[in-house]
Amino acid sequence: MGVNIVVCIKQTFDTEAKIVLDNNGQIDPNGVNMIINPYDEFAIEEGIRLKEKFGGEVTVVSLGGSRTQEALRTALAMGADKAILVSDAALDRVDEWTVAEVLTKVVSGLAYDLILAGRIAIDDGSSQVAVRLAENLGIPSVSSVLKIEVNEGEATVMREIDGGTELIAVNLPCLLTAQKGLNEPRYPSVAGIMKAKKKELKSLTLQDLNMNAEDLVAKMQIARYSLPTPRQGGRKVPGDAAAAARELARLLREEAKVL
Amino acid sequence: MAKAIWIFVEQRKGQIRKVSLELLSQGRKIATEVGEPLVAVIVGHGLETLARDIAGYGADKVIMVDDAKFAEYSTGPFTSALNQLIRQEEPQAVLFGNTAIGKDLAPRLAQRLGVGLASDCTDMLVDHESFLAFKRPIYAGKAFAHVKTNVRPVLATIRPNTFPLATPDLGRDAEVVRANPSIDASDLKAIVKEVVIAASKRPELTEANIIVSGGRGMKGPENYAILEELADVLGAAVGASRAAVDAGWREHKYQVGQTGKTVSPNLYIACGISGAIQHLAGMGSSKVIVAINKDPEANIFNVADYGIVGDLFEVVPLLTQECRKLVQD
Numbered sequence: 001m002g003v004n005i006v007v008c009i010k011q012t013f014d015t016e017a018k019i020v021l022d023n024n025g026q027i028d029p030n031g032v033n034m035i036i037n038p039y040d041e042f043a044i045e046e047g048i049r050l051k052e053k054f055g056g057e058v059t060v061v062s063l064g065g066s067r068t069q070e071a072l073r074t075a076l077a078m079g080a081d082k083a084i085l086v087s088d089a090a091l092d093r094v095d096e097w098t099v100a101e102v103l104t105k106v107v108s109g110l111a112y113d114l115i116l117a118g119r120i121a122i123d124d125g126s127s128q129v130a131v132r133l134a135e136n137l138g139i140p141s142v143s144s145v146l147k148i149e150v151n152e153g154e155a156t157v158m159r160e161i162d163g164g165t166e167l168i169a170v171n172l173p174c175l176l177t178a179q180k181g182l183n184e185p186r187y188p189s190v191a192g193i194m195k196a197k198k199k200e201l202k203s204l205t206l207q208d209l210n211m212n213a214e215d216l217v218a219k220m221q222i223a224r225y226s227l228p229t230p231r232q233g234g235r236k237v238p239g240d241a242a243a244a245a246r247e248l249a250r251l252l253r254e255e256a257k258v259l
Numbered sequence: 260m261a262k263a264i265w266i267f268v269e270q271r272k273g274q275i276r277k278v279s280l281e282l283l284s285q286g287r288k289i290a291t292e293v294g295e296p297l298v299a300v301i302v303g304h305g306l307e308t309l310a311r312d313i314a315g316y317g318a319d320k321v322i323m324v325d326d327a328k329f330a331e332y333s334t335g336p337f338t339s340a341l342n343q344l345i346r347q348e349e350p351q352a353v354l355f356g357n358t359a360i361g362k363d364l365a366p367r368l369a370q371r372l373g374v375g376l377a378s379d380c381t382d383m384l385v386d387h388e389s390f391l392a393f394k395r396p397i398y399a400g401k402a403f404a405h406v407k408t409n410v411r412p413v414l415a416t417i418r419p420n421t422f423p424l425a426t427p428d429l430g431r432d433a434e435v436v437r438a439n440p441s442i443d444a445s446d447l448k449a450i451v452k453e454v455v456i457a458a459s460k461r462p463e464l465t466e467a468n469i470i471v472s473g474g475r476g477m478k479g480p481e482n483y484a485i486l487e488e489l490a491d492v493l494g495a496a497v498g499a500s501r502a503a504v505d506a507g508w509r510e511h512k513y514q515v516g517q518t519g520k521t522v523s524p525n526l527y528i529a530c531g532i533s534g535a536i537q538h539l540a541g542m543g544s545s546k547v548i549v550a551i552n553k554d555p556e557a558n559i560f561n562v563a564d565y566g567i568v569g570d571l572f573e574v575v576p577l578l579t580q581e582c583r584k585l586v587q588d
Contacts, residue, residue: 015517015537019401027402038518096366097375122517124397124404126378127362132370140335140448143363156452160512161359162463164456170449180511180518219375223392223405228543231562236555241573248549248565249581256547256564258469258526259493259585 003056003150005047006107007080008117008130009040011064011071015122025224036071039118042178045185047116048079050150056113057081061106063091063099069201076196077188083201090206090213095220100132102216105209107137112173114155119144119177127177134175141175142168146182263320264290265353265412267341268301268313269360275309277424277466278356280316282417284425285383286354287317292385296320298350299433302340304330310435315427320434322348328442331454332360335446338367343440345372350412351390354383357416358465365416375408377415381523381544389413399517399540419466420523464496464513469526472498472515472542476531476552476571480508485572486530489579492586498522498542500532516541530571534559551575 013019014033022028036044047058060075062068063086072083086102094102107115115137117130127143134141146165147158150172159166160179170176188196206213237244237251253259266286269276283299290297299318301309306325313321324340341364345353353368355361357379369376381403382394389407393415397404464470471490473483483497490497499509501516515522517537527545532538534550534557542548543562550563551571560566567574 013398017398017401018536019398021402027397095375097370097373100370122399125395125399125521126366126376128366128369128376128378131363131366135338135367135370138445141363141367142334142449144359161454162465163459164454166451166455167453168449168451174449180514219373219410220377220406220408223407225397226394226403226405228400228403231543231548231564233548233550233560233562233564233566235564236560236566236568241567241569242577244567244569245574245577245581248567248578249585251565252526252547252549253585256526258547259582 001054001152003050003054003113004111005050005056005058006110006112006115007040007043007047007058007060007075008103008115008133009044009060009062009071009075010037010118010121011035011062011068012037012121012123019227021225021227027225034067034070036074037118037121037123039120039122039178039180041185042180042182043116043118044075044078044080045183046148046178049183050114050148051079054150059084059110061103062086063102072201073196074188076199076201077192078186079192082199085201085203086205086209087203088206093218094216095218096126096128096132097219098216099129100136102206102209102211103129103133104136105211106204107133114150114173115139115175117175117177119179130175130177137175139173139175140170141177142170143177144179145176146179148176148182263296263298263348263350265298265300265350266318267353267355267361268299269356269358270301270303270306270309273305273309275312276356276358278358278417278419280424281419281422282354282356283313283316283318285422287425289383289385289391290317290319295351298322300324300341300344302329302337310433311429312427314431314433315429316425317431318433320436322436322438324438324440326439331451333449333451334363334367335449336442337364338371339442339446340440341368342371344438345412352413352415355416357418361416365414369414372412374410374412374414377406377408380415380417381421383415383417391415396521396544399521399537400543401540418521418523420468461490462494462496464498464515464520465522467496467522467524469493469495469528470498470515470522470524471495471528471530472500472532473503473530474500474532474538475502475506477503477508482572483509485575485579489528489575489582492579492582500538501535529559529563530575532559533557534562
């Protein structure tokens with residue numbers, strides 16, 4: 001039958017990265033190792049698996065600076081067919097609405113049966129862009145998906161909810177966001193990396209998309225960033241196991257008042 | 260123009276989610292501060308008995324959408340319903356719990372309304388220019404963004420356990436208004452076929468007041484029994500570190516950290532957890548942290564309010580005994 005799949009990905013800081021603010025109070029990206037957002041890796045892997053099963057094409061799409069090309073190349077090396085990067089200096093301060101508007105423009109120009117994305121980006125942690133994209137495209141979406149079964153014109157998916165799961169039948173085209181547990185992403189093979197160099201990676205500006213920065217002013221403003229106050233840890237409860245356990249229980253009740 | 264603060268009250272099978280009551284409690288304070296009404300919006304089926312509880316937590320008015328077609332949560336119908344109500348009533352702000360439903364519904368609704376959304380907030384303040392300003396953890400709590408918007412309505416999802424529950428005033432009354440928003444065929448492209456709620460007497464990880472969590476030091480899946488015993492005594496949830504989940508000892512839904520759940524319970528008991536930066540990011544906002552680890556140099560001790568250096572297989576059962584005594588008193 002052939003399933004055309006668009007996977008939206010984001011390049012994020014490594015989970016091991018320490019967050020530092022620069023002199024202007026902005027998050028400092030210097031010296032930080034960049035990775036594909038881990039949840040987006042599940043989306044890429046699922047897209048490739050569905051393509052391998054049904055035929056079709058996987059296009060990865062991202063918005064970001066020129067470094068984002070690395071993330072897209074990795075996705076191509078895993079097995080995606082084409083990549084599109086939207087990169088524009090005017091997209092310096094964006095919010096979820098802006099990103100969704102830009103992605104809508106890109107994705108509406110593509111043929112798709114299924115759009116996949118991670119359920120959350122581990123940097124801004126807002127879980128919004130994919131769902132907003134689905135709304136703009138007028139297609140249904142299911143968030144936090146653990147299992148996908150594609151049939152003719154329809155998919156049956158299992159979604160994680162608080163304390164359980166839901167089984168949902170959803171019409172194609174649709175958008176699904178990937179939760180950990182959906183699959184185990186592959187590492188790019190050497191052959192995959194070689195092939196990826198020849199695959200198409202298109203870079204677009206807002207002008208290429210017929211869009212103006214003035215129409216894309218973020219709805220949310222970030223007034224400032226701050227860092228958490230370091231916790232004052234280090235206090236040890238003395239004594240052998242029995243004495244320490246007894247003292248800890250007492251402290252939790254009488255001092256911390258949490259029991 | 261009706262100015263009001265709306266709380267989306269989430270319920271499942273007639274049971275109101277704790278985070279919704281937390282939002283009503285805090286919403287009441289803010290509504291009083293700005294002198295505007297607090298309105299609860301609840302969507303579902305068979306909701307008659309819930310209005311009194313909602314009123315008790317401070318709502319001035321309850322907008323009730325009670326219809327069989329809203330019996331189970333589904334993105335399309337719920338988005339349509341709220342979109343219609345919001346366009347009709349024009350509230351200043353609409354607040355949701357950052358739950359599976361809140362995370363799915365709020366972004367879709369925000370896009371349909373063409374407004375911003377502050378996700379997973381851990382603080383909310385009255386702001387003269389933008390009505391409300393929010394603090395939200397980014398990089399799983401390694402930093403915070405302080406955000407606001409000039410667009411109305413202001414939409415936000417608030418993390419569970421952020422605001423304390425008020426003592427309900429059972430004598431309080433609220434005006435109950437029934438609404439009948441329509442849905443159309445395009446809302447029904449995704450149909451919930453089956454809902455499976457795991458039978459568990461334990462609280463949900465993100466809503467739990469106390470979490471007992473185990474890492475690599477647990478040495479194997481069978482040993483979580485000692486944490487479950489402690490959790491049973493404390494009415495706690497049981498969490499795990501990424502190391503334990505990657506080893507296949509616990510399911511991912513129990514993972515605490517940057518690639519799992521971010522939690523802020525009153526008490527977090529970390530057993531055999533070294534304290535990797537990505538774990539600390541997920542639980543660093545807990546009010547009190549306890550660490551039990553045999554390595555005195557473990558990083559977790561740097562953030563723990565109380566630490567015991569020792570063998571968790573010896574300490575945890577003893578702690579369970581001590582807590583049982585306290586709870587029975």
